[in-house]
Amino acid sequence: MRIVIAVATANGALRSFLAKQRPNVVPQGTVQKGYFAERQARFFVQLQAIDEKVSADSLGAWLRRIANPADALILLIDKDSRHLVQSYEDAYFIAEIPEYPGSVMQNQVSATLAPIIRHFGNFCRLFDSQKNQKVFLLPLDIFKAVELKRLRDRLTIFKMEVGLAEDVEAIISQINERARPKRQKRFKRVYFVDDRPLWYHFGLEQHARAENGAPPHAEHCWHTSCFRFGRRFDCQRHFNVDDDSNPTKVYGSFVTCHGETFEASGQSHLNVFPNGFI
Secondary structure (H helix, E strand, O other): OOOEEEEEOOOOOHHHHHHOOOHOOOOOHOOOOOOOHHHHEEEEEEEOOOOOOOOOHHHHHHHHHHHHOOOOOOEEEEEHHHHHHHHHHHOOOEEEEEEOOOOHHHHHHHHHHHHHHHHHHHHHHHHHHHHHHHHHOOEEEEEEEEHHHHHHHHOOOOOOOOOHHHHHHHHHHHHHHOOEEEEOOOOOOOEEOOOOOOEEEEEOOOOOOOOOOOOOOOHHHHHHHHOOOEEOOOOOEHHHHOOOOOOOOOEEEEOOOOOOOEEEEOOOEEEEOOOOOO
C-alpha cells in the first residue's frame, strides 16, 4: 500500500526539516503494528512551498502528480491556506499544520502526525470493507440524506475529533437502513434510497469512467473521480440511479462534479459516478 503524505506549507524551516528527515518522518510506533503493518504500507513524504503565487489549481496540479501512483493520500496544509484546498476535501484526508515554535521540530512533527495517521488508519480499515465502501462512495452532492451529510462532515471538518471510527460506523449503520429491494418482485437487487426518493445501485459494470477534461471540468474533478477521503477507488464503477416505477423514469435537478446542473427529463436511469459526474 503506497501512502503519500503531502505537506504544503509556507514554513521554510519545516520544509527543510522534512526534506532532510523524509525516511524518519512517520512515527514508527504508529505504523509498526496494526492496520498499516498488516497492509505493508510504505509512506512517501512530498513537499510544496506556499506563497502568494500559489492557487487552488496549482496545488491541485501538484496533488495530481503525486497522487497518481498512490493508493492513499494525506494532505497537511497551513491553517491560513486551508481555503486553497476546499475543493479537494472530499478527495483527500486533509489536516492543518500547527505552528512550530523554535528550531527543534522532531517531537512537534511526531506529535502532529501520530494522531492523524491513527485516525486515517481507523478510516482505512472501514473503507476496506466492500459493504462500507458502497456507502462511502455515494455521490455526496446528489444523494439526498442528512445521514450522508453527517458522514461527509465527520470525515472532512471533524475528522480529528475523538471517536472517529465509532461515529463513522454508527452513521454507516444509519445509511444502511435506507437499503432495500424494490417493491416489484422482478427486482432482486438491494438499493440505497434517498429522500427524493431515488434508488441507487452500485453497479459491477466497468464500461466507462468519469470525464474530467477541462473545460468544462474543473481541476478538482480528476481528484474526486478517483479518491474519496484519502483513499483511491475504482474510477470505472458508478451508481445506476432510477425510481421505483415500471418502467423506471428519472426526473429532477442534479448538481454535478464541477457545480453544473443536470436536468433529468424522464430517462430510464442515470449513470452517476461517486464524484457526481452524470
